[in-house]
Amino acid sequence: MIPDVLKEALQRQIAATDHPREQVMDVVFALQDSFGYLSDELLEEAASLLGMTPLEVEEIATFYEFIYRKPVGEYVIHVCDGVVCWMQEYQSVLNYLRKKLNIDYGQTTTDGRFTLLPTCCIGYCDRAPAMMINRKVYGKLTPERIDEILERLER
Numbered sequence: 001m002i003p004d005v006l007k008e009a010l011q012r013q014i015a016a017t018d019h020p021r022e023q024v025m026d027v028v029f030a031l032q033d034s035f036g037y038l039s040d041e042l043l044e045e046a047a048s049l050l051g052m053t054p055l056e057v058e059e060i061a062t063f064y065e066f067i068y069r070k071p072v073g074e075y076v077i078h079v080c081d082g083v084v085c086w087m088q089e090y091q092s093v094l095n096y097l098r099k100k101l102n103i104d105y106g107q108t109t110t111d112g113r114f115t116l117l118p119t120c121c122i123g124y125c126d127r128a129p130a131m132m133i134n135r136k137v138y139g140k141l142t143p144e145r146i147d148e149i150l151e152r153l154e155r
């Protein structure tokens with residue numbers, strides 16, 4: 001259940017627009033940021049706030065790969081498998097992350113810290129290979145750089 005403070009903030013945001021459904025991504029991301037993923041219950045509450053059906057919100061939520069319908073780790077690592085990254089060491093980046101975290105795509109580390117997922121091009125082609133962690137993009141990845149990035153994430 002959405003806490004009153006967040007619900008009221010979302011209601012104000014939705015009321016400020018002529019077309020409430022335009023706010024669907026903002027609402028869904030706000031809920032995901034607060035709860036980690038978009039549960040069925042949250043999806044239904046989002047639909048209610050927006051005046052949409054749960055199915056309409058579900059269609060959007062399952063279209064975008066950065067909306068999580070299942071629990072994920074504290075940090076979600078999306079490795080870019082776009083064509084430029086493919087040509088620039090994508091496979092070695094993926095293999096390094098798989099080995100370092102001991103997980104494969106779609107899995108979460110046992111401590112709940114990291115989830116590994118693929119993504120299509122994230123617009124960092126000039127700095128390929130690239131990945132995104134919790135919506136922050138990192139490029140020019142090497143094993144050493146990956147170690148640095150993961151080490152700097154807050155505990």
Ligand code: FES
Nearest residue numbers: 080082085124125
């Ligand atoms: S193909 Fe990977 S960032 Fe564009």
